[in-house]
Amino acid sequence: MTQRLFLxxxxxxxxxxxxxxxxxKGLQTAEQVGRRLAARADGPIRVISGETRRTRDTAAAVARGAREAGAEVLEDGVAFALxxxxxxxxxxxxDMVSSEAAFAAQIPGFTEAxxxxxxxxxxxxxxxxxxxWWVRHPEPPGDDATAVADRIRTFxxxxxxxxxxxxxxxxxxxxxxxxACAVEVTGGDIGEPRWLAGLEAEVSADRSVRLQLLPEAP
Incomplete structure (x- = not known):
């Protein structure tokens, strides 16, 4: 059986x-995506997310829209890989945050300086x-883009x-x-994806994974 994963x-x-x-507005768009997926599905839809509120909110709205359209939905909570x-x-x-204060707040005894x-x-x-800048950085202090893409492919x-x-x-x-995943598909950075846009992965029984960009939200 081929599994299909929408990232x-x-x-x-x-x-x-x-x-x-x-x-x-974001919740309404996510519900619309859920309804469109329900129209295409011939079986249950599994919905998972990262651990942040914005990913959990979105996943819940996708699930809600799919259910309203008549699909069976399995909400499987948070996946660490995401x-x-x-x-x-x-x-x-x-976490990737946007100020010295927000970085310092994550480390006991650390200051903005x-x-x-x-x-x-x-x-x-x-x-x-x-x-x-991170995608192109050759040696970030942690995951580089290749490491993240490998993580998602393994997942x-x-x-x-x-x-x-x-x-x-x-x-x-x-x-x-x-x-990070799109670099593998396109050979370069695609820039910021639109809300609810992303990639589709086809996973074969032999565990091979084929990634492609979604032209728009599913």
């Missing part, structure tokens, strides 16, 4: 400062396109272990994850 960016947010909710890249600062795994002394994070905070391949009748698995994640 989607979360819905619209007003900013990326903190663990913010998805906007009402997290943002792992970066390390002072021996601590830190301490963050500013570390060249990678100082440059990250001044880059016009932070995610694109996708594991779907071959299932022999149930699930039509689609919808996995809501983040822009850095999608941009």
């Amino acid at each position: 989607l960016r979360h819905g619209e947010v007003t900013s990326h400062r903190g663990d913010v909710p998805v906007t009402e 997290r943002n890249p792992d970066l390390y600062l002072a021996g601590v795994r830190v 301490d963050v500013a002394k570390v060249s990678f994070f100082a440059e990250w905070l001044t880059a016009p396109d932070r995610v694109g 996708a391949a594991s779907l071959a272990d299932r022999d149930d009748a699930t039509a689609f698995t919808v996995a809501v994640t983040h822009s850095p994850v999608l941009r």
